[in-house]
Amino acid sequence: MTPTPISHNKMFGGVQATYKHRSDACDCDMKVAVFTPDGVSTDTGDAPVLIWLSGLTCDTTNFQTKAGAQRVAAELGIVLVMPDTSPRGDDVPDTEDRYDFGKGAGFYLDATAKPWAKHYNMESYIRDELTAWISETLPVDIDRMGIFGHSMGGHGALTLHLKNPKLFKTCSAFSPIVAPSQVAWGRGAFEGYLGKDETKWADYDATELLMRGTTDTNILIDQGTDDQFLSEHLRTDIFTAACEKMGQDHTIRMQAGYDHSYFFIATFIEDHLRHHATRL
């Protein structure tokens, strides 16, 4: 997991960098972007760290160039870690005609169906390998780690937090897929990566996971009311109902007039960073 530097840009006094490192879980090299604020001490190594999980079709570049998060992270002294959305490389199987399956669409799960199982193990990569790399490489306190993301990455953030609340202590999401077993994006991905036995799907369904048990932190979700994917794929209402039924501490905001784009994310990213900062 020794990182190879790919790019390095000064930004808001800190450093926005991209690295490449080996992933055994995904059996390929993975890229990961990191923003380290100025003033984060490599001696004390006690900064909080947030993992951002991007959505369908994205890679390590989208969030670092479009969200405007570094300005706030620099102010708050938070290290940002932005992994890729799927395994990559010529050896990794892909689909030719689907943006919602294959490369760019790893869904942050460990695939069990062929031919995906060899490389598509994003849950193990994020939970085990990336967090180990963060702990070894970055000047952070791994006990002050949160997770957030967008759309498919919101699904990843919610499921990883709900399954590992002591590892990913805080959680927020923009426009997340909250009930993948019930919507087309999720069902298509789960059938392909996990097979047709739907009993195996619940382990990657945020609503199902929440029904098993709550966490003791406030989960923040922002969802635009003009999001073209809201009624068919996102269905915030299902997770809201589950939070209320289970007594999960939550702040779910339906933001009038906003859509699924990074223009929406940029508008509210400061709120999300402050949400995590006050809890880590």
Added chain:
Amino acid sequence: MTPTPISHNKMFGGVQATYKHRSDACDCDMKVAVFTPDGVSTDTGDAPVLIWLSGLTCDTTNFQTKAGAQRVAAELGIVLVMPDTSPRGDDVPDTEDRYDFGKGAGFYLDATAKPWAKHYNMESYIRDELTAWISETLPVDIDRMGIFGHSMGGHGALTLHLKNPKLFKTCSAFSPIVAPSQVAWGRGAFEGYLGKDETKWADYDATELLMRGTTDTNILIDQGTDDQFLSEHLRTDIFTAACEKMGQDHTIRMQAGYDHSYFFIATFIEDHLRHHATRL
């Protein structure tokens, strides 16, 4: 010049939109992006407006997605207008092997050499047509208009301000080409668009224009010291010397460790918006 809407996204309470309109100067359809803050009154129509000119290879998308300017513009009540960097379309001549000439590289001048003169008239487009369209279409006070840009667009902002200080009342630039007649990027463009007679070039050279006379506003320039183009193409020192010789009011900041990227622009964009806001 009736605009055709292409996209429309809510952002920071306002609207980030892109339009297409006819340009007679460029003899083609031109795209232009506009951010209008919430609270800008269409009744009074008295908001200040800033035109952003992008650099080589850019189009209307780069600044609106990467600079983070809308957050500050929303706070200050400034309308942002982001035109394209060159004429576009199948009829417009281009080069196949050069990123610094042809499409994406209009240099904000009126070409006189064939075959460029028919379409490459970005100075007339920006100065006459775009400002007329702004005045007719947007809820702004055209007497409160400033101009800024990056790299080739910094060259455009400086030259358009120096030649039209009553129209473009305020001016700032990131990493501008300041002496195009003396550097490879500028000489290559001017020889192609204007011909080999260098006496015709001075009219598009910010340093030459400044030597003809100053303006009564403070010109703000931010330039990264680690910019890979600084010593060969940008040469901030030439313009700094001209400002000092001519007594032009200026604030030229060499920013240690920053490069030519939008990570640099995003870091200091707030300073630029406030620079214009206090003067408009």
